[in-house]
Amino acid sequence: MPDTPAAQRLTKRTLVTASHAIERAALAAAEDGPMVVFALFQRLPYFERERRVYESIAGRAAATVVGLVGDQVPEPPAGAEAVLLDEKDDLAREWTVAVLTPRFGAVLVAYDLEQFQAGAATLESGRLFEARTSFRRDEALHEVLRLHKQLGDRLSPAARSAVDAVVDRVRDLPATPGESRADAALRLFTARAERDHDRLRSGPGKTREPETPGDTDLAGEPGLLRWTGTTGVTASGVLPVAVLAVRITHAAGAPEGPIGRTATRQHQAAIELLVSRLRPGDRAVKAGPDEFMLLLPALDQDAAVRFAYELVAAFSAAEARSAFLSATVTVALTVTRRRPLPQDELHRALDWAVTQNAPVVTIAG
Template identity: 55%
Template sequence: MHSGRTPERFTKRSLVAVSHAIERAALAEAEDGPLVVFALFQRLPYFAREREIYRRIADRAAATVVAMVGGPPPDLPDRVYGVALDEAEELAREWSVVALTPRFGGTLVAYDRAEVAPAPTLEAGRLFDGRWGFRRDAALHEVIRLREQLAERLPGPARTALDEAVARVRDIPAGPGESRAEAALRLLARRGDRNARPAEPTDGMLDEPALRRWTGADGVTASGTLPVALVGLRVDEPAGAPERFGRRSTARESQAVLGAVTGVLRPVDRAVRVADNEFHLVLPALSEPEALAVVGRLHEAISALARSYPFVAYTMHAAVAVTTRRPLPTDDLRAAVEWAVREGVPVAGLPPEPAPAGAR
């Protein structure tokens, strides 16, 4: 990462406003061309949401380059040059938007940490290390960097347009006042962050519609980015368990099981009760060993309930998977839990996932 500014930690929610500001600046009426724009989207769904904006940008720009894993759709707007990124290359982690003219520059360069912070949705809480600003020479540096890294995948007309724009920018000194304007924009951005809607307080337990909203199933999200560990859990009492004092305190026992489940959740985790005795836990950015450790803590917590309810010995079966698929493979998870119960296996896994689309 360019050392002109120390990288900062951002959530996706805070970076969306910056990327939109750069795109709107590229669309502004101005006589300071030529304009060149680079945008790295990571995955196609994120570009699809902004497709119309980039069609309008391309109408004004000498060169507009968009890149993402697997490549953009074949029906790109005219004069938008698409680049396919490989799943394994460093640029696949990058979310960048750069606009450059001889007298203007806007830059957002951010690198996906594959981690998440508490936020109203899983997608909004994705964490990035990066920097942004509105200084022309910083944008020039990023255009040169991206042109060099993508040169072999760009057609001749795109390379020529980029080279001519860079030469023109180098002929003209940066304008005065950039640092003052940028300072004002940063103040507005900080105020916007403070006024942003915070994550709602929760014990982590959601109903199924709320979990769908939180995981982005009803919004813009994409497979192949943030890894999420899934734990399917079924808690049963042995058949024919004796009643206590003539009547079992099912409500209190059910609440105790619920407390054991929510007790293992971090602030970024969520869970849903999919049946009276079955739960799904969504644990962002955890590895499989870390998810198995959560299952171990669940087993200890469920086993400990026998001290409070000595006539009830619960049995627990679980399934564990780590996925980058969206929507989350909850049907597969539930089937794995059913298999674990049927076969008497304490912890089951899901079959390995196929390689993400676009990977080579």
């Protein structure tokens, strides 16, 4: 067996293209059967997006196995079978597609890093994986054997028998000369696709217009609906996001409070201070006249609480040194894997925090 191909750090956007290429290869007409296909999708919404493709694959394969995390086994396409993965199962963090015939093999194995690529258009497209891709038959054989062993009795007797039959045929036949050429082309393809996506994320010509009218963040980028995947395909249970609801309370310099240019300058100074605290991959969305939603991908609970208290301290320090900003902030936060994000719960928690004069409150994710 050849050396295992080196892993690449790739975004979901690139991996979608690579997985589609492997699925297209499985659907191509070829007299090299029988074929077995394993596909781990992590969550049901991702599989539903590709259901019709796997209906076609199942019609050509001796066995098609779909694995995903869930409470109930979904209805699989005709000719395929679905396997449930426990949230704590090692396979639950995998996005894998393996195609194997006696004469052909292709594989994508991607491990969810639960990290986010700054500048990505959406939370989904910017999810980061440690991934290997290959068009080597023996590499696909290795992955099929691994999945066969790890899934064990969760596979039906028919699926196990079909896999065994293909594996026996593969072992009887030598690998096809020239596999390394296709493999090298696939690696170049994924590397350049990722580089192109990175250039689009950071280049001067990147698209800034949101798909949903009026849905923008404070920097003019696509806002809450598009960025969190509400308008596309997303799923609970994957990338953690720290969500902070922030309310700014401006101090009144006179009985009638700040007005006119003073109020405008105060408001702008508050926004500038708020945005200055964000990391490159974070977003800030206006949720009301003086209320904002901060979205911080891949931040854990302790770091999110620390960020909130540092934000409170930053406004307190600014009040002591700035003639333009005299304001305090109240923060309600959670770290969640839920989609859509729990905005209503955070808004209610923020109202409660204001009445209790509590600078920071947390809710369960």
